[in-house]
Amino acid sequence: MPWRLLRFALSKKHPEPRMFAQPDKLKTSYDAVIIGGGGHGLAAAYYLARDHGMKNIAVLEKGYIGGGNTGRNTTIIRSNYLTPEGVKFYDASVDLWKDLSQDFDLNLFYSTRGHYTLAHTDAAMRTMRWRAEVNKHYGVDSEVVGPAEIRKASPQIDLSCGGHSPILGALYHAPGAVARHDAVAWGYGRGASMRGVEIHQQTQVTGIDVQGGKVCGVHTDKGYIATPKVLCAVAGSTPRITDMVGLRTPIYIHPLQAMVSEPMKPWLNPILVSGSLHIYVSQSARGELVMGASLDPYELHSTRSTLDFVEGLSAHMLDMFPFLSHVKVVRQWAGMADMTPDFAPIMGKTPIEGFYLDAGWGTWGFKATPISGKTMAYTLANDRNHELIEGFSLSRFAQYALTGEKGAASVGH
């Protein structure tokens, strides 16, 4: 063992500077408490401290930073959505993504690949054209392409998909990208910590005090905190938190699984998505194929893995790429998806004063990390919904005014 390494094994001093400070104890009060130390919660803390001068903030995380859906997604970033609200929102996110490595001084391995959403039916082609037109209207780079262009981008593909679901075309979205997801949480965490935000890991919220319709404090397993503002950014645990304040929401929880193959030489440059075959796949910088599919078919609050998922996804992968038949799957895992009826998030103010929601991120939350942080920070600081999130408020359901985004989901869920 090199002497340098041994020296640090014996010393209490860590050789590298820590990504963020580890505060010992909770203070008795903060200007705002953010529940959930994933990408979204840390991004909100970062922009609150950087852009709005709110630094007396605690981020409470029951596990560890980025251990939830931030570290469990398949890292795809795109803005080729269906509704004007969605396209504008996710496009603002892509703009932030492009500068984020510079912003953090941390390499996120942000890699623009191009994103193909394959269509196997006339109905799917119609949705692709619809999305392309909405995208172009808002200045987002999307176009419908034919099988020849798909073959050029991915020569290994079997365009007939085993003969039973031939590819008719695709929605091509040039800015589609992948990034190193856990670095996103660390980057935001470090940036927030440097500006005075306290990040408390292993700290679980057990209750929220609401008096006269106003938030006044948070109970945790490490003590009570007085605070006028609480942001709930806990993805699959959202219903447990909203139950604490007596808020009804349409959120329901299903597991979403993913898996990776053994590493291979680079052969797949673009990100490929097939709604009909329930696949999204990209090749990581390490050479592994990162693959995801649709939601598990019933409600469950557990990140267990199933063989059904691996079998189903592998079979569909082989329809598209028969040459992968000898490739091994090396890991699979699951995350808890907080689904909404219209496949759009639930963000912003709630009927409870000082209680803000950043939820309903289902299967589409990672790409929105920067913009949700930025818009939620604005909403918390000004107690007014940011204009980009007006279409995502909880009140849209009582008004029967949904933001129908299901047609832009990667796969038919």
Place this chain on the structure above:
Amino acid sequence: MKILTCPINGARPISEFTYGGEYRAMPDPQTASDVVWADYVFNRNGAPSVKLEWWCHTPSTTWFIAERDTARDVVIRSFLFDEMNTQGGAA
């Protein structure tokens, strides 16, 4: 959960079943206000708990009720909807 017991066909693999969501009492559509109706249509009990749920045994299209712990994925019992009044308790 890998096996579910259908009240008609007995214990069958989970791949033969379709999930139908939590059993919820419907307010009267003629008299319910818009707010009450929206709450019924959209809102759900998302937190983990023991729930009464609709399930369908797909090959025989048998719809029935299963009581399941959604945190541990354990089915406590299953029965036909006709027995809801005697078995269901407060839903």
